[in-house]
Amino acid sequence: MTIEVARVAKAYGRKRVIDDLSFNVQSGTVTGFLGPNGAGKTTTLRILLGLVRPDAGTALIAGRTYHELRDPLRTVGTLLDARWSHPKRTAHAHLTWLAQTNRISARRVDEVVDLVGLAPVADQRVGGFSLGMAQRLGLAAALLGEPGVLVLDEPANGLDPEGIAWLRELLRALASEGRTILVSSHLLAEMALLADEIVMIGRGRLLAQGPVRELTATTSVEQVMVRTPDSAGLQVLAKQHNGTVIQVPATADTFTITGVSSEDIGRAAAASGLVLYELTPRRRTVEDAYLQLTAASVEYRGSTPIAEGTQA
Numbered sequence: 001m002t003i004e005v006a007r008v009a010k011a012y013g014r015k016r017v018i019d020d021l022s023f024n025v026q027s028g029t030v031t032g033f034l035g036p037n038g039a040g041k042t043t044t045l046r047i048l049l050g051l052v053r054p055d056a057g058t059a060l061i062a063g064r065t066y067h068e069l070r071d072p073l074r075t076v077g078t079l080l081d082a083r084w085s086h087p088k089r090t091a092h093a094h095l096t097w098l099a100q101t102n103r104i105s106a107r108r109v110d111e112v113v114d115l116v117g118l119a120p121v122a123d124q125r126v127g128g129f130s131l132g133m134a135q136r137l138g139l140a141a142a143l144l145g146e147p148g149v150l151v152l153d154e155p156a157n158g159l160d161p162e163g164i165a166w167l168r169e170l171l172r173a174l175a176s177e178g179r180t181i182l183v184s185s186h187l188l189a190e191m192a193l194l195a196d197e198i199v200m201i202g203r204g205r206l207l208a209q210g211p212v213r214e215l216t217a218t219t220s221v222e223q224v225m226v227r228t229p230d231s232a233g234l235q236v237l238a239k240q241h242n243g244t245v246i247q248v249p250a251t252a253d254t255f256t257i258t259g260v261s262s263e264d265i266g267r268a269a270a271a272s273g274l275v276l277y278e279l280t281p282r283r284r285t286v287e288d289a290y291l292q293l294t295a296a297s298v299e300y301r302g303s304t305p306i307a308e309g310t311q312a
Helices: 041-048 090-099 106-115 129-141 161-176 188-194 212-219 231-238 262-272 286-293
Strands: 005-010 015-025 032-035 055-063 074-081 149-153 180-184 195-201 205-211 223-227 244-247 254-258 277-284
Touching: 005 041, 015 041, 015 055, 015 180, 015 195, 015 205, 015 286, 032 041, 032 161, 032 188, 041 055, 041 149, 041 180, 055 180, 074 129, 090 106, 090 129, 106 212, 129 149, 129 161, 129 205, 161 254, 188 286, 205 212, 231 244, 231 254, 231 262, 262 277
Parallel strands: 032 180, 032 195, 074 149, 149 180
Antiparallel strands: 005 015, 005 055, 195 205, 223 254, 223 277, 244 254
16 A cells, blocks of 8 residues: 655645645655654645645545545554543543444454553543553554554654654564555654655655665765864865865864765875874764755744853
8 A cells, every 4th residue: 555645735825835745655664754843744644634625636545535445444544643532531442432433343452452552551541641651542543443554643752762662663563564654753863763765845845755875875965073183184184185174062183074085084194194083984864864955944943042151
């Protein structure tokens, strides 16, 4: 089963939230859905799930709109809001009415309760749940119909480190079974560990889509950390190779060089007799790619506080 978003547009009044957006999510993969606040991620997911009508374009799950699916809960599991369940129902009762209205067995309810780790609190009212517990209940509901597609909006929100690691392993296992998983998140480091592919949007437009490794390789400038007692010699070496040297704050001998590979720095240092204490290439990250690609799409920016006794 695949997810296909094709030339989708949506505006609220004069504000265009989604602007000719197209991307695909393939089966057997975990795809991270990234973008700044206000980029249109949640609106896109709501269009995909039939909660918002697009002004143009189509959003299909397994070749159909959500409203055309014969058994929605068995086709696509969703988690958009962890707090949507009735606060006076118990976790078990909440999942039971979902199961009964979708011809799902009581045995499956017990299975997902165990799977998400809520068995000890299954008979407690969900109004008293922490956000992390509510997220686990939302995941249980999403998995109830054993769907081939999962659409999850910030599923790690409220989870502790153990819970985040558990969620990562769960989603990776589900993808290995051939399921299609689309995950919206602001946890960039976690997306680097979890996702096979990244879809990145800004101001409602597609900025990039591709495998994590390719995305970080093509968008990030190589950086190398160098420790040396000879800063002047390092400046000369970098200039000869069209590189840029930036001293790491609060250090006397540590620098970051951009535009020159660690191999070239090492060879040039050996040839010129420049003493190096350390030469470490900086690993390119999803955060690097995200910050670079979304730089022009961020709507809300904070200012950097100026320390007392300094001037701007």
